[in-house]
Amino acid sequence: MxxxxxxxxxxxxxxxxxxxxxxxxxxxxxxxxxxxxxxxxxxxxxxxxxxxxxxxxxxxxxxxxxxxxxxxxxxxxxxxxxxxxxxxxxxxxxxxxxxxxxxxxxxxxxxxxxxxxxxxxxxxxxxxxxxxxxxxxxxxxxxxxxxxxxxxxxxxxxxxxxxxxxxxxxxxxxxxxxxxxxxxxxxxxxxxxxxxxxxxxxxxxxxxxxxxxxxxxxxxxxxxxxxxxxxxxxxxxxxxxxxxxxxxxxxxxxxxxxxxxxxxxxxxxxxxxxxxxxxxxxVELPGRFQIVPGQPTLVLDVAHNPHAVATLAENLDQMGFFPRTHAVFGAMADKDVSGILRRMHPLVDAWYFTDLPTARALPGADLLRRWQALPTRSPAPAVASVHPSATEALQAALSAADPADRIVVFGSFFTVGGVLQGGLPRLSARHLG
Structure with a gap:
C-alpha cells in the first residue's frame, strides 16, 4: 500500500x-x-x-x-x-x-x-x-x-x-x-x-x-x-x-x-x-449560539439533543421580538428528534429540513414526517420544506425571510458546518433594505 x-x-x-x-x-x-x-x-x-x-x-x-x-x-x-x-x-x-x-x-x-x-x-x-x-x-x-x-x-x-x-x-x-x-x-x-x-x-x-x-x-x-x-x-x-x-x-x-x-x-x-x-x-467558539451580523438575524447553534435545544430555546426567547422565525434543521438518526421538535415548534414559523452528508443522518424527508406527526404545532400554522443540503436550506430560508425576521440554523455539527463550509450567503437586496 x-x-x-x-x-x-x-x-x-x-x-x-x-x-x-x-x-x-x-x-x-x-x-x-x-x-x-x-x-x-x-x-x-x-x-x-x-x-x-x-x-x-x-x-x-x-x-x-x-x-x-x-x-x-x-x-x-x-x-x-x-x-x-x-x-x-x-x-x-x-x-x-x-x-x-x-x-x-x-x-x-x-x-x-x-x-x-x-x-x-x-x-x-x-x-x-x-x-x-x-x-x-x-x-x-x-x-x-x-x-x-x-x-x-x-x-x-x-x-x-x-x-x-x-x-x-x-x-x-x-x-x-x-x-x-x-x-x-x-x-x-x-x-x-x-x-x-x-x-x-x-x-x-x-x-x-x-x-x-x-x-x-x-x-x-x-x-x-x-x-x-x-x-x-x-x-x-x-x-x-x-x-x-x-x-x-x-x-x-x-x-x-x-x-x-x-x-x-x-x-x-x-x-x-x-x-x-x-x-x-x-473567548470565541463558532457554532455555539453564534449570532451573525446582518439582516435577517442569523443564529448558528450545534444544539442536537433535547437538553441543549432547551437552552437554545431559552436563549432565543431572550433575544426580543421577531415577526417570524425560520429554522434550518438536520440531525443524526440516533437523536431524540421528536423531543427536539416538540421543544422548538412553539418558536418556529417555517422549517427547512435538510439532508446531511453522512449515513448516520436522518434524511430530511424523515424529519418532515416526524414534524408532521407532532400532536400540536405553532398557534399559527407553520410551514415546512425539505432540502438536499444545509446550504440550500439556508438559501431557501433567506429567500423567504423578511429583513426583520430571524433564521436559526441548528442541530448536528454537519448542519452548522455545512452552512459555514458553503460560506454564509450574501444577503440579497431585499434583505439589505
Missing part, C-alpha cells in the same frame, strides 16, 4: 481501518499509546459532559492564554476542517504539522485496528505532548470512561451538564450516563462538577475513588445581575466580572466550572484576575 502523503489521505486511511465508527474500549488505544510512550510534562484538564464541553474548553484556553501560558487544546468534532480539532497557543494547527504524528501512530499500531477517532486522537495527543506546552485541555468525544482521550491521566477533570444522549452507548438514564462520564476522574486529583444537580453516581464514584471533588453550590458558586456577576470558590473570589463573550443562559455555569478548575490547579498554574477578565471577554 502506498503511504498516505496528505492529511486528506491519512483521514481516508483512518476511515478504512475499523468496520465500526464507534467501538468503545480503551484497550486498543492503551496498547498503541504505550508504544508511542505518550506522556505530558504539564497539567492536563479533561472535560466531559453532555453539553457545554466546547465552551468550557474555549474558556479554559482563553484565560490561560491571557495569563501568558502556552496552551494546547483538543476538541471534536470539527465544523468545517479537521485541523480545527487541535489548537496550539490559540491557533488552529496546520495540516503539515499533523503528518509526522499520523505516521508515528501508523508505525506504532503495528497492524492493530483502530477506529477513525482513536487513530486521529492518538496523532493529536502525540503532537500536543511534543509541543512544549504549559496547559493541555482535552475534550471527551463520547462518554468518558472508555473514550480515547481517557488514556491520559488528567490532573483535573471537569464534568459539565449530564443529560440523556448517546443512550445506546452510555446507558438508559442519567445515573448510568453519569457513571460513564465519571470515568475521567483520577484518585487524589481534582474533579470539578458544574452540573447543579449531578447524578448520585458521579458523587459516589468520586468519593469511592478518593478524588478531590469540587461541587457547584458547595465548593463554588456564582451570583449576579444583568450587568455583571461574581464567583466564589474555596479560597478565591472574583467580583464584578463582565459576562463571557459566549452568549447563552448556560455560560455562567460553564465559566464557574472553569474558574473552579483553575482554582484547583493554582499551585502549578496560577491565574490572576486580569487574565480571567480578559479571557472571558475575548
Amino acid at each position: 502506498t503511504r498516505p502523503q496528505t492529511l486528506a489521505d491519512w483521514l481516508l486511511h483512518c476511515e478504512r481501518l475499523h468496520p465500526r465508527t464507534i467501538d468503545l474500549t480503551l484497550e486498543r488505544v492503551q496498547t498503541v499509546a504505550a508504544r508511542l510512550n505518550l506522556r505530558f510534562e504539564c497539567p492536563v484538564v479533561t472535560v466531559a459532559g453532555t453539553n457545554g464541553k466546547g465552551s468550557t474548553c474555549a474558556m479554559l484556553e482563553a484565560i490561560a492564554l491571557q495569563a501568558g501560558y502556552r496552551t494546547g487544546v483538543y476538541t471534536s468534532p470539527h465544523l468545517v476542517h479537521f485541523e480545527e480539532r487541535c489548537r496550539l497557543r490559540g491557533e488552529v494547527v496546520k495540516a503539515e504539522a499533523l503528518l509526522p504524528h499520523f505516521e508515528a501512530v501508523e508505525i506504532a499500531r503495528a497492524g492493530q485496528g483502530l477506529t477513525y477517532f482513536e487513530f486521529t486522537t492518538l496523532a493529536i495527543l502525540r503532537l500536543l505532548s511534543q509541543s512544549e506546552l504549559d496547559l493541555v485541555v482535552l475534550e471527551v468525544g463520547l462518554g468518558g470512561r472508555l473514550d480515547a482521550v481517557n488514556v491520559i491521566d488528567a490532573d483535573c477533570a471537569v464534568i459539565t451538564s449530564i443529560d440523556l444522549d448517546h443512550m445506546e452507548y452510555l446507558g438508559p438514564d442519567r445515573e448510568s450516563i453519569g457513571r460513564e462520564k465519571a470515568g475521567i476522574m483520577r484518585a487524589g486529583r481534582a474533579v470539578v462538577v458544574s452540573d447543579p444537580m449531578p447524578p448520585r453516581s458521579v458523587i459516589e464514584h468520586a468519593q469511592a475513588l478518593g478524588a478531590d471533588l469540587h461541587l457547584f453550590g458547595r465548593d463554588f458558586r456564582y451570583s449576579g445581575d444583568r450587568q455583571q456577576w461574581n464567583w466564589a470558590g474555596r479560597h478565591r473570589r472574583y467580583n464584578a466580572l463582565a459576562y463571557p463573550a459566549l452568549r447563552g443562559a448556560n455560560q455562567l455555569l460553564n465559566a464557574s466550572g472553569v474558574l473552579a478548575a483553575f482554582e484547583a490547579l493554582h499551585e502549578s498554574l496560577p491565574i490572576n484576575a486580569q487574565a480571567v477578565r480578559n479571557g472571558l471577554a475575548m
Whole structure:
C-alpha cells in the first residue's frame, strides 16, 4: 500500500481501518499509546459532559492564554476542517504539522485496528505532548470512561451538564450516563462538577475513588445581575466580572466550572484576575449560539439533543421580538428528534429540513414526517420544506425571510458546518433594505 502523503489521505486511511465508527474500549488505544510512550510534562484538564464541553474548553484556553501560558487544546468534532480539532497557543494547527504524528501512530499500531477517532486522537495527543506546552485541555468525544482521550491521566477533570444522549452507548438514564462520564476522574486529583444537580453516581464514584471533588453550590458558586456577576470558590473570589463573550443562559455555569478548575490547579498554574477578565471577554467558539451580523438575524447553534435545544430555546426567547422565525434543521438518526421538535415548534414559523452528508443522518424527508406527526404545532400554522443540503436550506430560508425576521440554523455539527463550509450567503437586496 502506498503511504498516505496528505492529511486528506491519512483521514481516508483512518476511515478504512475499523468496520465500526464507534467501538468503545480503551484497550486498543492503551496498547498503541504505550508504544508511542505518550506522556505530558504539564497539567492536563479533561472535560466531559453532555453539553457545554466546547465552551468550557474555549474558556479554559482563553484565560490561560491571557495569563501568558502556552496552551494546547483538543476538541471534536470539527465544523468545517479537521485541523480545527487541535489548537496550539490559540491557533488552529496546520495540516503539515499533523503528518509526522499520523505516521508515528501508523508505525506504532503495528497492524492493530483502530477506529477513525482513536487513530486521529492518538496523532493529536502525540503532537500536543511534543509541543512544549504549559496547559493541555482535552475534550471527551463520547462518554468518558472508555473514550480515547481517557488514556491520559488528567490532573483535573471537569464534568459539565449530564443529560440523556448517546443512550445506546452510555446507558438508559442519567445515573448510568453519569457513571460513564465519571470515568475521567483520577484518585487524589481534582474533579470539578458544574452540573447543579449531578447524578448520585458521579458523587459516589468520586468519593469511592478518593478524588478531590469540587461541587457547584458547595465548593463554588456564582451570583449576579444583568450587568455583571461574581464567583466564589474555596479560597478565591472574583467580583464584578463582565459576562463571557459566549452568549447563552448556560455560560455562567460553564465559566464557574472553569474558574473552579483553575482554582484547583493554582499551585502549578496560577491565574490572576486580569487574565480571567480578559479571557472571558475575548473567548470565541463558532457554532455555539453564534449570532451573525446582518439582516435577517442569523443564529448558528450545534444544539442536537433535547437538553441543549432547551437552552437554545431559552436563549432565543431572550433575544426580543421577531415577526417570524425560520429554522434550518438536520440531525443524526440516533437523536431524540421528536423531543427536539416538540421543544422548538412553539418558536418556529417555517422549517427547512435538510439532508446531511453522512449515513448516520436522518434524511430530511424523515424529519418532515416526524414534524408532521407532532400532536400540536405553532398557534399559527407553520410551514415546512425539505432540502438536499444545509446550504440550500439556508438559501431557501433567506429567500423567504423578511429583513426583520430571524433564521436559526441548528442541530448536528454537519448542519452548522455545512452552512459555514458553503460560506454564509450574501444577503440579497431585499434583505439589505
